[in-house]
Amino acid sequence: MTGRKQRKALARWEGDVRVWAHETAKDLVMAMVTGQPTPATPYGIGVVLEPGERVWAECPARFLQERPVRVPPGRGWLPPIRPWLVTSERIIGRLGDDRLYSWRWSQFVGCRVELGYPAETVALDLQDGPGVVWIGPGTAPLAVAAVCRLHGPEALVLHVGLAHLRQAG
Numbered sequence: 001m002t003g004r005k006q007r008k009a010l011a012r013w014e015g016d017v018r019v020w021a022h023e024t025a026k027d028l029v030m031a032m033v034t035g036q037p038t039p040a041t042p043y044g045i046g047v048v049l050e051p052g053e054r055v056w057a058e059c060p061a062r063f064l065q066e067r068p069v070r071v072p073p074g075r076g077w078l079p080p081i082r083p084w085l086v087t088s089e090r091i092i093g094r095l096g097d098d099r100l101y102s103w104r105w106s107q108f109v110g111c112r113v114e115l116g117y118p119a120e121t122v123a124l125d126l127q128d129g130p131g132v133v134w135i136g137p138g139t140a141p142l143a144v145a146a147v148c149r150l151h152g153p154e155a156l157v158l159h160v161g162l163a164h165l166r167q168a169g
Contacts, residue, residue: 018137025140057141113161
């Protein structure tokens, strides 16, 4: 596949993921408010849920640690996109070493959310260390969960970072 075809295929995939993520995020808002289950499961990531823990979504996203990422000129390297499980209690995923990494909502003291293309980012500030960041077109459900858990359900309709979800069409 030529470079141009690869770029077009990637752009098409990103567009499809963005549409899926925004629809899933909107559905997640309704599920969170009504207490209804979502279709996501923990099985793809291999997570054992704790009693009372609810699966909210599985998001394809790039994971970054909150520190500057050096990208050599002309390289354009980014970490791979991996699935992250978002639950009522935590965010869980596997990195390159195939181990589970998990953060509990109670560990976070703040968040920055931006769903406007191309800056689709969820940055969460940890109490006792560097923050963590997820980027990419699949981050919308994670953004909804973070805003709700860290700012409360009323923030779902007020948070500026979720404005793209509230737009018609």
